[in-house]
Amino acid sequence: MIRKIIRIDEEKCNGCGACADACHEGAIQMIGGKARLTREDYCDGLGDCLPACPANAITFEEREAPAYDQAAVKEHLAKTQNQWPVQLKLVPTQAPYFDDSDLLIAADCTAYAYADFHRQFSKNRITLIGCPKLDAVDYTEKLAEILKSNDIRSLTVVRMEVPCCGGIEYAAKEALKASGRSIPCQVVTIGINGTIL
Structure with missing residues (x-):
């Protein structure tokens, strides 16, 4: 139309x-x-x-352009406003809020290091947070199951520039490969000075 x-x-x-x-x-x-x-x-x-x-x-x-879909907007807003929990350790592998969503996987420290984190990264995305160093678990398998079992439109990984944050990026990329899905993926690195690198 x-x-x-x-x-x-x-x-x-x-x-x-x-x-x-x-x-x-x-x-x-x-x-x-x-x-x-x-x-x-x-x-x-x-x-x-x-x-x-x-x-x-x-x-x-x-x-x-496609017609404005008010019902889809209401459903989208309801899903993104009702996501809980956000800790990667606690989140289920299947949930209604995952369907037709843009997924954000963020290292715990990023929200504190980057002042505009919510507006620039988590707004309108389903947000999962974790720390590859403190959680002492490999999230690859769980993330692969989330990506396989749900209709994820895009994947954004936000990590710090420090070496320990490489684990969350690695887990997300390996999970994407293991899922067998073709999902657009971007990685954003936050510097220790609070800027995007």
Whole structure:
């Protein structure tokens, strides 16, 4: 169907994330430091994100796009707001909130080291946290089961630059291989000074 929908100009986007905060439907996510319209069917075309953008990177356009799916938006918001627990050790391998979700696997320290963690990484994602050093367990098998058993759309791993955090990245990558699924995956490294490397 032809309808009004937002367009994000990546060249103008400064990565502030204000549009993602302003989007009440969860249609916009920050990926690779840029705002992206990840779910066209979640975009209601009303443009709450437009005035929030300080870089004027968002405009309206009329084009072919899926219809706005209010029921899917309500279901998505209910799932992401009702996720519990978040500790990788405690989370079940199957849960309704995993279906049709973007999954974030984060090392415990990242949320404390990076001040904007919630807005930039965990908002609109199902978040699992763990520490490969303190938990003293290999999460590969559990993560592989989560990826195999649920409809995961994307995988983001956030780790610290310190060597012990390599375990969580390794477990996620090995789990993805073991799952046999083709899921887009990105790794973000946070420096000990609190910046994205």
